[in-house]
Amino acid sequence: MIPVIRLKDKLARIDQHWTPGIVAAINDYQVKLVKIEGEFTWHKHADTDELFLVLHGNMVIRLRDGEAILEKGDLCVVPRGVEHKPVAERECHVLLLEPADTVNTGDAPGELTVDKPNWL
């Protein structure tokens, strides 16, 4: 049998902003959920694209040359090497997809870095 992952239930287990938790693995990729609020750090991922899918609320992905405004049901791929800064005025729930070894703060480690996300 194959487990069914209810995103709503997994989100209910998250009690910290900017702390992604893993919900599924597909080959060497992982799906993570994260609750965000406020401003994240500017960073980039040199070796991988990164997918954002908004499940609840709104967020902005600031870029050096503009911004992407995402509402619930919107998806966005930040290409490898592109500096970005996720921001959410109010709490926003996001599904991330990226290679399993991707660190949330990319090339800009700091207090928001989560090296080894937990499974939810």
Place this chain on the structure above:
Amino acid sequence: MIPVIRLKDKLARIDQHWTPGIVAAINDYQVKLVKIEGEFTWHKHADTDELFLVLHGNMVIRLRDGEAILEKGDLCVVPRGVEHKPVAERECHVLLLEPADTVNTGDAPGELTVDKPNWL
């Protein structure tokens, strides 16, 4: 700038069941959307896991040893090599994630095969 992909708008462009369309690429993976209704063919993907995320409606993934019942907001990963048969009693909208070269019918080609999905 980075395009924002509104899943609702992309889904509105799909007018055939079981015909996935591509909405995003992440490295060598693709996100596809598909509207399903009725019964798909039994098949497996020898070389890759496959992710299903239900966006609208309900579906069942029949397995040789049971079934996974998915509602809106539920996610499921069918591991490589596992035979499965997607089924939906009423129209259901699904987001798929898999390597870009994955063919929908896996090892069981037939009239439902879509070798080269279009971008939506």
